[in-house]
Amino acid sequence: MARKVLCVAEKPAIARAVATHLSGGSFQTHAIRGNKYVKNYEFDFNFGGPWGNCSVTVTSVLGHLTGLDFERQYKGWLSCPPGALFEAPVKEEVDKDKLPIAENIRNQAKYSKALFIWTDCDREGEHIGTEVLNQAKSGNNRIEVKRAKFSNTERAHVLRAAREPIDLDEHQANAVAARIELDLRIGAAFTRLQTLQLQAVVAVLKEKVISYGSCQFPTLGFVVDRYLRVKNFKPETFWSIKVMLQREGKKVNFLWKRVHLFDRAAVTMMLERCLVAKEAKVTKVNQKPKSKWRPLPLTTVDLQMMGSRYLRMDSQTVMKVAEALYTKGFISYPRTETDQFDKAIDLQKLVEKQYPDSAWGQYARDLIEGKFRTPRSGRHNDQAHPPIHPVSWVSPSSLNANEKKVYEFVVRRFLACCSEDAKGQGTEIEIQYGDETFHANGLIVLERNYLDVYVYDKWESSQQLPTFEKGELFEPTEANIAEGKTTAPSFLTEPELIGLMDANGIGTDATMAEHIAKIKEREYVVVHKRGSGRNAVEELIPTRLGIALVEGYDNVVAGLPNSISLSKPFLRKEMESRMLEICSGTKTRQEVVQQSLDMYREVFIHTQRRIEMLKTACRKYLVDEATG
Amino acid sequence: MASADQLAAQIQASKGLCVSPAWVNNFLASNAQRNIPASALTKTAIFRILASDIRESLSPNPTSVFPANIFDPNIRERHLQGPIPVQVLDIEDIGASLWSQVEAIERVERGEAIRGREIVRTISVGEDQEAADNNSTANYTTGALNTPGSGGGPHRLVLQDANGQRAVAVEMHNIEGLSIEKLSIGAKLVLRNALVARGMILLHPACATLLGGKIEALDRPWKEGRKARILERISAVGAEAS
Numbered sequence: 001m002a003r004k005v006l007c008v009a010e011k012p013a014i015a016r017a018v019a020t021h022l023s024g025g026s027f028q029t030h031a032i033r034g035n036k037y038v039k040n041y042e043f044d045f046n047f048g049g050p051w052g053n054c055s056v057t058v059t060s061v062l063g064h065l066t067g068l069d070f071e072r073q074y075k076g077w078l079s080c081p082p083g084a085l086f087e088a089p090v091k092e093e094v095d096k097d098k099l100p101i102a103e104n105i106r107n108q109a110k111y112s113k114a115l116f117i118w119t120d121c122d123r124e125g126e127h128i129g130t131e132v133l134n135q136a137k138s139g140n141n142r143i144e145v146k147r148a149k150f151s152n153t154e155r156a157h158v159l160r161a162a163r164e165p166i167d168l169d170e171h172q173a174n175a176v177a178a179r180i181e182l183d184l185r186i187g188a189a190f191t192r193l194q195t196l197q198l199q200a201v202v203a204v205l206k207e208k209v210i211s212y213g214s215c216q217f218p219t220l221g222f223v224v225d226r227y228l229r230v231k232n233f234k235p236e237t238f239w240s241i242k243v244m245l246q247r248e249g250k251k252v253n254f255l256w257k258r259v260h261l262f263d264r265a266a267v268t269m270m271l272e273r274c275l276v277a278k279e280a281k282v283t284k285v286n287q288k289p290k291s292k293w294r295p296l297p298l299t300t301v302d303l304q305m306m307g308s309r310y311l312r313m314d315s316q317t318v319m320k321v322a323e324a325l326y327t328k329g330f331i332s333y334p335r336t337e338t339d340q341f342d343k344a345i346d347l348q349k350l351v352e353k354q355y356p357d358s359a360w361g362q363y364a365r366d367l368i369e370g371k372f373r374t375p376r377s378g379r380h381n382d383q384a385h386p387p388i389h390p391v392s393w394v395s396p397s398s399l400n401a402n403e404k405k406v407y408e409f410v411v412r413r414f415l416a417c418c419s420e421d422a423k424g425q426g427t428e429i430e431i432q433y434g435d436e437t438f439h440a441n442g443l444i445v446l447e448r449n450y451l452d453v454y455v456y457d458k459w460e461s462s463q464q465l466p467t468f469e470k471g472e473l474f475e476p477t478e479a480n481i482a483e484g485k486t487t488a489p490s491f492l493t494e495p496e497l498i499g500l501m502d503a504n505g506i507g508t509d510a511t512m513a514e515h516i517a518k519i520k521e522r523e524y525v526v527v528h529k530r531g532s533g534r535n536a537v538e539e540l541i542p543t544r545l546g547i548a549l550v551e552g553y554d555n556v557v558a559g560l561p562n563s564i565s566l567s568k569p570f571l572r573k574e575m576e577s578r579m580l581e582i583c584s585g586t587k588t589r590q591e592v593v594q595q596s597l598d599m600y601r602e603v604f605i606h607t608q609r610r611i612e613m614l615k616t617a618c619r620k621y622l623v624d625e626a627t628g
Numbered sequence: 629m630a631s632a633d634q635l636a637a638q639i640q641a642s643k644g645l646c647v648s649p650a651w652v653n654n655f656l657a658s659n660a661q662r663n664i665p666a667s668a669l670t671k672t673a674i675f676r677i678l679a680s681d682i683r684e685s686l687s688p689n690p691t692s693v694f695p696a697n698i699f700d701p702n703i704r705e706r707h708l709q710g711p712i713p714v715q716v717l718d719i720e721d722i723g724a725s726l727w728s729q730v731e732a733i734e735r736v737e738r739g740e741a742i743r744g745r746e747i748v749r750t751i752s753v754g755e756d757q758e759a760a761d762n763n764s765t766a767n768y769t770t771g772a773l774n775t776p777g778s779g780g781g782p783h784r785l786v787l788q789d790a791n792g793q794r795a796v797a798v799e800m801h802n803i804e805g806l807s808i809e810k811l812s813i814g815a816k817l818v819l820r821n822a823l824v825a826r827g828m829i830l831l832h833p834a835c836a837t838l839l840g841g842k843i844e845a846l847d848r849p850w851k852e853g854r855k856a857r858i859l860e861r862i863s864a865v866g867a868e869a870s
Contacts, residue, residue: 499751
């Protein structure tokens with residue numbers, strides 16, 4: 001009898017893909033009792049090395065197996081003061097609906113020599129892996145445990161992952177465990193506190209749970225911050241000097257180096273000094289090659305930003321679609337921070353796979369026949385996954401509309417990465433006129449290169465400039481003052497919000513879309529459509545409740561030295577950077593949980609003491625303004 | 629012990645400041661007991677002058693003060709020979725909108741100017757920053773791009789001479805140290821051969837030497853009241869427009 005190996009993936013579709021590739025397509029499928037999604041696939045496979053030929057069962061979980069919750073006596077909303085939840089005992093238990101899946105793993109483990117974990121290779125996957133491991137060990141204490149390292153479900157890649165197993169990364173699993181405990185305690189404590197207190201104040205909140213999340217709130221904070229900036233904005237007049245010259249039948253407009261000033265008298269005086277000087281002198285004539293750089297390899301944040309900008313989908317949808325494309329083996333793992341390709345990846349082979357496509361197949365061919373360039377490298381590497389790239393070609397007819405759009409974007413982006421930059425010739429003329437400096441710029445696009453396939457970027461030739469010589473004097477045809485007004489910023493859009501979350505260090509690339517979905521679901525923000533057709537923009541507007549919460553929490557800490565509002569990103573940012581310290585092994589899970597709880601407990605105490613601030617803000621926006 | 633005349637001459641030679649005899653005598657009298665070397669004494673005197681109100685410390689000689697009609701907008705252009713020592717009574721950034729300055733002040737009030745507490749509030753979507761920088765599509769980075777707090781400019785100043793007469797000045801070329809953050813109210817400048825156009829003194833590094841200093845009694849209320857003054861001006865502009 002051959003050795004038996006149990007493989008466990010994170011979701012059924014991955015289990016099926018792994019089974020298909022390892023078995024070469026012929027396996028037996030067994031249903032498991034109590035869950036209709038999870039299946040066991042059985043077949044033989046030669047792992048090579050010490051394991052050799054084995055009889056294999058591939059199965060899966062459905063994401064996390066267990067959940068963390070307070071002991072029963074703390075579960076009731078009025079069972080304890082909310083602040084007690086910072087210390088109340090918690091326990092980890094298999095979710096009720098996951099019990100049959102856990103049992104399946106225990107049973108299968110009993111007869112297996114080894115457990116082979118195939119969860120996604122990221123922090124969350126590492127934690128799910130340890131959950132699987134715990135179940136397997138309770139079924140068979142002596143089971144040997146390995147982990148597959150893979151970033152897509154293409155056949156050769158899966159086969160190699162099966163033959164080159166690695167070990168689970170406990171640090172990463174611990175970071176997730178810490179995050180789960182912190183989210184539970186901090187979330188429950190603040191949610192109970194604010195819900196109980198605010199329900200009593202405002203009638204419309206009577207039946208509502210006002211949930212708090214340490215990521216959601218700073219996310220909401222950005223939306224409210226921008227909203228208030230738009231609302232409070234005051235337009236102001238500015239003045240600028242415009243200089244125009246007619247030459248060779250062309251009108252050349254020179255732009256003022258100062259752009260514009262907010263003092264009319266000063267601008268008038270400056271223009272007069274130009275006019276008195278009569279002649280302008282050409283101080284610079286620069287002809288230089290310009291290029292527009294091809295994009296960097298694609299990361300999750302970029303995919304979400306570009307997706308909501310160019311593909312007209314919200315970031316959560318983009319991620320779901322990308323996930324589906326990954327599961328089906330068309331693109332690599334879509335959760336990655338890496339924007340540099342490893343030298344070991346055969347990029348040309350990936351380009352060749354796109355030959356059959358009617359839209360960009362020829363472009364791919366041209367790349368391989370001499371135009372291929374090594375992609376630029378960004379500065380990020382999560383050491384787990386390559387940048388998002390197409391793994392195989394798929395006919396558009398076998399994809400739905402959204403899948404088609406995301407797949408096309410991923411492919412075009414990848415081909416653009418492997419192309420030459422766009423090249424052009426730039427001309428820059430600078431003149432001195434009176435005391436002022438002006439300039440005119442021209443651009444001729446000579447080679448479009450990557451722009452031909454990356455239709456999302458624009459770079460176009462400007463009007464051609466007439467000839468100027470350095471040192472020459474001329475009298476401008478016109479010089480006058482133009483008046484303009486400052487305009488308010490626009491409301492926040494989803495791609496911007498993702499960019500802000502990323503730049504301010506809240507949420508991991510994998511979870512940002514969820515947090516945005518959460519604050520919509522909680523009715524803290526709503527989506528408004530502005531404009532129509534191709535120019536339509538979806539803007540995020542906070543609700544009265546959303547504004548009240550942010551203002552309330554800002555007022556809670558107003559004037560307190562060194563206290564940071566929950567609507568600001570810093571507390572969460574700090575927590576996330578501590579997670580990284582667990583991953584690198586410089587801090588333990590317990591240390592990080594304690595430090596982070598202390599940090600939030602301080603804000604919690606302030607909030608309790610100054611709860612009137614929160615109540616006042618809610619009354620202001622939900623009672624006074626709503627009725628006024 | 630240096631004589632009053634020697635000291636005044638040294639200050640004139642090194643800083644272009646024509647110190648008033650009464651002030652010098654007073655200064656020497658208050659330092660008479662202490663045996664201070666001449667060079668240190670000159671330094672102390674200059675330091676005191678920079679912290680003083682020049683209406684009290686300097687002599688208003690006809691060549692070292694503004695002409696009486698300096699503000700006359702009918703005069704297109706004229707020269708001020710000088711040197712004219714002046715003190716700054718007000719400074720404003722005319723390259724940035726008033727509102728953006730209020731927003732910058734509020735960021736500081738909220739503690740966001742502290743290192744590590746900065747919040748990124750705007751992000752350019754669809755253009756990776758590195759590429760944008762390198763493509764130099766927008767190469768004319770001027771004061772007018774005014775990232776608030778960067779000192780931006782150009783600045784408009786209100787200057788006062790030793791007679792107490794005021795004049796408006798415009799920073800035509802960037803002068804090192806001239807910014808709302810770095811310059812204190814009461815800071816001293818010496819103007820040499822400066823141009824005045826339509827009642828505005830044109831400041832260039834060549835004609836304006838920044839000596840620094842401040843008048844504490846003016847500087848603090850100016851800083852504390854700055855936001856309120858800007859807000860007041862904004863609402864005045866709003867009232868005009870409506």
